[in-house]
Amino acid sequence: MTETRLAMPDEQGYFGEYGGQIIPPPLIAIMNEIDAAYKEVIQTEAFQKELQELYTDYVGRPSPIYFARRLTEHAGGARIFLKREDLNHTGAHKINHCIGEALLAKHMGKTKVLAETGAGQHGVALATACALLGIECEIHMGEIDIEKEHPNVTKMKILGCKLVAVSRGTKTLKDAVDSAFEEYLKDPVNYFYAIGSVVGPHPFPKIVRDFQSIVGREAREQFLAKENKLPDVLMACVGGGSNAMGLFTAFIDDESVKMIGVEPAGKGLDTDQHAATLTLGTKGAIHGFECYNLQDKEGNPLPVYSIASGLDYPGVGPQHCYLKDIKRVEYEAIDDKECLDAFMQLSRLEGIIPALESAHAIAHAMKIAKDMSPDKTILVNLSGRGDKDADFVADYLSL
Ligand SMILES: Cc1ncc(COP(=O)(O)O)c(C=O)c1O
Numbered sequence: 097m098t099e100t101r102l103a104m105p106d107e108q109g110y111f112g113e114y115g116g117q118i119i120p121p122p123l124i125a126i127m128n129e130i131d132a133a134y135k136e137v138i139q140t141e142a143f144q145k146e147l148q149e150l151y152t153d154y155v156g157r158p159s160p161i162y163f164a165r166r167l168t169e170h171a172g173g174a175r176i177f178l179k180r181e182d183l184n185h186t187g188a189h190k191i192n193h194c195i196g197e198a199l200l201a202k203h204m205g206k207t208k209v210l211a212e213t214g215a216g217q218h219g220v221a222l223a224t225a226c227a228l229l230g231i232e233c234e235i236h237m238g239e240i241d242i243e244k245e246h247p248n249v250t251k252m253k254i255l256g257c258k259l260v261a262v263s264r265g266t267k268t269l270k271d272a273v274d275s276a277f278e279e280y281l282k283d284p285v286n287y288f289y290a291i292g293s294v295v296g297p298h299p300f301p302k303i304v305r306d307f308q309s310i311v312g313r314e315a316r317e318q319f320l321a322k323e324n325k326l327p328d329v330l331m332a333c334v335g336g337g338s339n340a341m342g343l344f345t346a347f348i349d350d351e352s353v354k355m356i357g358v359e360p361a362g363k364g365l366d367t368d369q370h371a372a373t374l375t376l377g378t379k380g381a382i383h384g385f386e387c388y389n390l391q392d393k394e395g396n397p398l399p400v401y402s403i404a405s406g407l408d409y410p411g412v413g414p415q416h417c418y419l420k421d422i423k424r425v426e427y428e429a430i431d432d433k434e435c436l437d438a439f440m441q442l443s444r445l446e447g448i449i450p451a452l453e454s455a456h457a458i459a460h461a462m463k464i465a466k467d468m469s470p471d472k473t474i475l476v477n478l479s480g481r482g483d484k485d486a487d488f489v490a491d492y493l494s495l
Contacts, residue, residue: 137200166440177319220251238268247483258415315475353425358456377410434463449485
């Protein structure tokens with residue numbers, strides 16, 4: 097794992113002023129047990145061997161880096177490369193941390209693994225890892241997302257997990273987290289809450305980031321082998337921030353490499369229908385940790401929106417907040433229309449149907465490529481494939 101100043105947290109789980117454990121003391125004790133178990137097991141040869149074998153033989157790693165020639169010609173300017181996390185088993189980067197979390201839960205003797213899901217990618221990946229390792233699995237998902245992401249809902253059912261439909265609040269990701277967390281609190285000693293991004297109380301932002309960092313470590317080596325230099329710009333969409341941290345971590349000390357996280361501007365930053373947490377949020381606490389938040393004056397999370405279910409979360413990973421403050425990473429926002437345009441462009445120019453989440457990063461790459469010279473390169477994390485979104489987009493655009 098990368099050991100750099102920017103890859104902290106400190107012992108209390110803080111990245112600068114963000115992160116921590118804003119939870120009751122009994123839960124702090126349980127989180128610290130998880131941290132201790134993680135620190136111990138991650139160093140053992142047996143755990144690393146099992147994890148690496150599953151990444152290679154089961155997930156299909158390493159995922160390739162692909163030069164998107166026609167997309168580059170269309171955008172004009174810098175050459176655009178894609179890290180193909182969409183080719184992983186289950187279709188997204190989420191499987192990288194789900195396998196790790198499920199292995200850790202099993203090692204700790206937990207009886208049930210539970211989690212929230214937005215787009216259903218984390219849910220499918222976790223249900224898959226639990227089927228593989230023979231662990232009971234329960235996934236909470238908002239009713240609106242269930243409707244929109246039905247292919248993933250069907251998959252979760254086939255994989256044998258219990259799916260809990262969440263009908264409260266906005267019926268999307270934030271409410272799914274609340275619901276899953278309530279279930280977790282019924283028996284935190286025996287249950288394991290496998291958080292779906294680099295969010296939640298310490299140690300989860302660190303654990304999920306570490307498991308995802310395989311993406312950047314591979315990408316660094318592959319890009320150097322292909323191009324004999326590092327990329328000029330890295331690009332990744334940011335919901336909670338796991339695929340972005342996965343790509344960024346291995347490059348964090350390479351000052352020549354610019355990093356851009358792309359948030360959802362939804363129907364516009366001047367409306368109340370977006371989820372651009374780092375762009376417009378203020379500091380606060382949500383789901384057990386401190387971060388930038390889209391919140392009202394009393395500190396309650398505001399309803400958020402994105403066309404991409406996996407991006408509509410009112411908080412964001414604490415390490416992203418820190419990296420924003422110290423200006424190591426820039427954060428930009430892409431709206432629904434730009435996202436849909438990129439979704440169609442990548443599909444029709446390259447024959448690659450991206451997840452709507454990933455299409456945000458593609459859109460921003462196209463936007464900046466045209467102002468960069470052709471000897472510059474942009475590496476985009478194509479975090480997932482668009483099978484789950486295909487029917488929705490076809491209906492939306494009346495195709
Ligand atoms: C394909 C894909 N990309 C990105 C995300 C956003 O999550 P994160 O910011 O943790 O990578 C999701 C979430 O569901 C997703 O399914």
